[in-house]
Amino acid sequence: MGYSACHPLPVLSVVPPPAVPPEASPPAPVLPELVAFLDGLPEPHILVDEHYRVVAANPAYRAQFGRQAPVIGRRCHEVSHGIAVPCDQAGESCPMAHSRQSGQRERVLHLHHTPGGEAYVNIELTPLSDASGHRAWFVEKMEPLRVAASEERAHGLIGRSPAFQQMLALVARVGPSPASVLLLGESGTGKELVARAVHDASPRAARPLVVVDCASLPDTLFESELFGHERGAYTGAHAARPGLVEAASGGTLFLDEVGDIPLPMQVKLLRLLESGTYRRVGSTELRRADVRVVSATHRDLAAMVADGRFREDLYYRLSTFPIRLPPLRERPEDIPVLARSLLARVAPGRTLALSAQALARLQGHPFRGNVRELRNVLERASLLCDGDTVDAATLDRALAVASPHLPPAAAGVPPASLKQAEAQALRDALRRHHGSRDALAAELGISVRTLYRKLRALGEAG
Numbered sequence: 001m002g003y004s005a006c007h008p009l010p011v012l013s014v015v016p017p018p019a020v021p022p023e024a025s026p027p028a029p030v031l032p033e034l035v036a037f038l039d040g041l042p043e044p045h046i047l048v049d050e051h052y053r054v055v056a057a058n059p060a061y062r063a064q065f066g067r068q069a070p071v072i073g074r075r076c077h078e079v080s081h082g083i084a085v086p087c088d089q090a091g092e093s094c095p096m097a098h099s100r101q102s103g104q105r106e107r108v109l110h111l112h113h114t115p116g117g118e119a120y121v122n123i124e125l126t127p128l129s130d131a132s133g134h135r136a137w138f139v140e141k142m143e144p145l146r147v148a149a150s151e152e153r154a155h156g157l158i159g160r161s162p163a164f165q166q167m168l169a170l171v172a173r174v175g176p177s178p179a180s181v182l183l184l185g186e187s188g189t190g191k192e193l194v195a196r197a198v199h200d201a202s203p204r205a206a207r208p209l210v211v212v213d214c215a216s217l218p219d220t221l222f223e224s225e226l227f228g229h230e231r232g233a234y235t236g237a238h239a240a241r242p243g244l245v246e247a248a249s250g251g252t253l254f255l256d257e258v259g260d261i262p263l264p265m266q267v268k269l270l271r272l273l274e275s276g277t278y279r280r281v282g283s284t285e286l287r288r289a290d291v292r293v294v295s296a297t298h299r300d301l302a303a304m305v306a307d308g309r310f311r312e313d314l315y316y317r318l319s320t321f322p323i324r325l326p327p328l329r330e331r332p333e334d335i336p337v338l339a340r341s342l343l344a345r346v347a348p349g350r351t352l353a354l355s356a357q358a359l360a361r362l363q364g365h366p367f368r369g370n371v372r373e374l375r376n377v378l379e380r381a382s383l384l385c386d387g388d389t390v391d392a393a394t395l396d397r398a399l400a401v402a403s404p405h406l407p408p409a410a411a412g413v414p415p416a417s418l419k420q421a422e423a424q425a426l427r428d429a430l431r432r433h434h435g436s437r438d439a440l441a442a443e444l445g446i447s448v449r450t451l452y453r454k455l456r457a458l459g460e461a462g
Contacts, residue, residue, distance in 0.1 A: 044142040080112045095125035109169040120145040159334040163326035174321045175201025182318050183296035185325030188372030191296035199252040207251030215257040222265050224281045233282025253291040259299035266311045273317045328367040342375050347382040357392035383425040
């Protein structure tokens with residue numbers, strides 16, 4: 001934070017003090033110089049005593065939390081969380097408890113209650129000692145984490161479950177660093193969204209995030225796509241072309257499904273990671289790359305290493321900081337907020353809601369395809385729904401074809417009936433829509449490619 005108190009202090013055995021009413025134990029006097037220093041910092045800062053009482057708050061903190069009532073003299077957890085007990089007694093991690101145990105600065109991710117609603121905040125807490133060496137105060141710094149939300153939003157990461165918050169805390173910790181990140185998770189868990197969150201939390205956020213879909217690149221074109229090529233490097237190379245590494249210069253290179261990179265290319269990728277250099281296809285010139293690498297896979301890379309299908313040295317280079325993305329079935333409490341956000345995206349212009357019974361069906365569904373499958377189910381349900389509320393019967397029809405692992409009879413609706421219903425819903429949309437196909441796709445909340453595929457199936461592709 002720029003002052004000497006940030007240096008780690010000796011580890012002491014400190015017994016947490018009992019909750020003492022402010023009037024029973026007046027706070028120790030605070031140096032005016034420290035208060036003046038905090039007042040000059042742009043991020044919200046407070047100074048709290050060992051009984052959690054706020055003894056000083058800078059203007060940035062007062063602007064965020066002091067609109068409703070004064071903050072001085074109140075306990076920090078009351079101001080930022082609206083609770084009467086310390087955070088670690090209410091299901092969250094308390095940085096003061098950690099700092100008492102370690103004697104050092106501590107960082108945690110919290111979900112704060114602000115005048116604008118709930119918001120994820122990075123907390124950094126530093127212990128300060130008085131003249132006698134007793135840790136009398138703690139400086140708490142708050143930085144909003146804008147890459148995620150606990151409530152519905154147009155884009156980005158959404159959730160508040162413990163599994164989601166654990167994953168998000170790792171994103172917040174590694175984001176500002178240059179470390180390579182490996183995202184591990186099932187298909188549909190949102191690996192690209194997490195990669196963007198890592199990028200947006202880094203000093204490279206103003207530069208590009210370039211996605212490399214490793215699974216879709218043929219082996220023969222992989223090197224050229226990644227590193228670029230010179231004119232005449234191969235048949236059809238009529239002009240020199242930079243690769244995706246150059247496009248990501250200064251930013252982040254996201255290697256999606258890194259487990260699908262062919263073995264011959266793995267050694268060249270390793271060279272890029274180790275030396276920061278590469279060559280275009282057909283060139284002897286060594287170029288330097290300024291990229292941060294984030295990779296993702298749904299495969300078991302450790303097993304692939306054991307089988308000789310993935311280089312061990314590359315695996316360790318990519319997995320400097322691994323982050324596991326929880327599947328949707330491990331965070332069912334996030335389904336209501338996810339569903340509201342996704343409904344707004346798949347049915348723009350409509351105000352769709354889920355009945356309580358429909359929501360219960362969603363929370364009980366295994367969702368092997370994770371958030372991607374949830375979106376598909378809701379898109380299908382929106383097409384099958386004529387009113388403003390998706391009821392349990394409509395959702396059952398949408399779920400009946402949501403997973404190839406579930407027999408159609410589970411919902412009691414034959415597949416042919418579902419296809420007919422979806423086809424009729426699409427014909428109805430065509431009849432009432434008089435704009436372009438792009439506008440229709442946007443209205444239905446699907447891609448233009450998906451719309452044309454559906455229209456071809458109906459014989460309406462013209």
